[in-house]
Amino acid sequence: MRRGFVPHADNLLAFECAARHGSFTRAAEELHLTQGAVSKQVRQLEERLGVELFKRVRQRIVLTDAGRLYLHDVREAIEHLTDATRQVMSFGGSADVLNLATLPTFGTKWLAPRLASFHRRYPQASFNLAVRLRPFDFAREPFDAAIHYGEPVWAGGICEPLFAEEVIAVATPAYRDHHGLRMPADLNGVVRLHQSTRPLAWKQWFEAAGVDSNTAFQGPRFEQFGMISQAAANNLGVALVPRFFVAEELASGRLVQLFDTSLSLPSAYHFVYPENRTIRPVVAAFRDWLAEEAGNGGATGRSARQP
Structure with a gap:
């Protein structure tokens, strides 16, 4: 038929x-x-x-x-x-191909810079990486595993935690000095950049800093952290981002953390793979390596260890 x-x-x-x-x-x-x-x-x-x-x-x-x-x-x-x-x-006739779905900024800023470390350990492996923003059905999508942010819930999937986020307020040194940002309350008077899927983040950050704010929800909104960090690096305002997403910018001095206040969110990053499928050796090896990297300063953005 x-x-x-x-x-x-x-x-x-x-x-x-x-x-x-x-x-x-x-x-x-x-x-x-x-x-x-x-x-x-x-x-x-x-x-x-x-x-x-x-x-x-x-x-x-x-x-x-x-x-x-x-x-x-x-x-x-x-x-x-x-x-x-x-x-x-x-x-290419090999069973050592990993098909991984990842979140865009996580894949760019955290995962990709570390993949050479995995390749040194597992040189016969190759990768197919694609972006997926939401949980999907492994039976309908051609992936062996995925990176997931949120609660450890994925229908038909096993979620193994990697790390939670430490969210910090960053800006350029020039923006900080021009606006005289010396204490958390000073952020009430400047442009604050928001991630659209984290609408409560600035309100939670102000509460953690002990600051009353009636303007916590005001400011431009962006869909991805990569957009926010670039906007902050070009003096649009102050960004609230996970530390590991801006590790390079902090190390170079292009961005600075404004205050000691950081925000730890209850959600976390997870490695997810199908529960009803035999895990292939390359997937198991990647899972074990990923757990090591996550424990090796993953949330702080520290780079992977060299051999």
């Missing part, structure tokens, strides 16, 4: 290409076919579906409503097949 409903791949590729270019001729150039061959493949697809996908208007083709609807799903299916093919090709 399923095979009977799936059109020929060449027909689908011709349809997607013609729709993208709005032209059979330009699609033919991309596919290295004749214009007549592309037109024939699209016509075969229309006959199979029993609907018209394009209106032929003089020398132009215009998608019908059915064509626009079908194009969305066809394009998504082609992208999925392309990604799956690249992923399989990356194996």
Whole structure:
């Protein structure tokens, strides 16, 4: 039944290409076919579906409503097949490929700088890293494991804690000096940068500092910590960020921690892997290495040990 409903791949590729270019001729150039061959493949697809996908208007083709609807799903299916093919090709006959979903700033600022350490320990391993912002179903996504921030809850997954965040207020030395920031209460009068998924963070920081603030929720909001740290480094305001995300900026002096007050949040980073799947050696090795790195000053941003 399923095979009977799936059109020929060449027909689908011709349809997607013609729709993208709005032209059979330009699609033919991309596919290295004749214009007549592309037109024939699209016509075969229309006959199979029993609907018209394009209106032929003089020398132009215009998608019908059915064509626009079908194009969305066809394009998504082609992208999925392309990604799956690249992923399989990356194996190169090896079982030591780790497919990991990670959070964007964590992957950039904490994980990526440490991966050379894992590669020295496990030189036959290779990586496929992709960004996922929310928990997903391991049965539907091509990942061996994931990095998760929040409570240790993931349907169908085993969560192993890495570390919690130590959140600090940072700014450039120039911004600090220009605004005379000498005590936590001074932050009431400057621009404070917010992470959109942590709406209570500044309120909690002021409470930890013993400061009353009626403006704790005011200020620009950003979706990722990487955006906030860059904005702070360019003198937009004061950022409230995990220490390890700005470890390099603190070490170089581009940013400074303004006060001793820090905020420890109840949520934490976790390494997650499927509970109903036999853990492969490369995943087990990565889990053990990650636990060591997390214990080796992970939350403070200290760099990985050298061999």
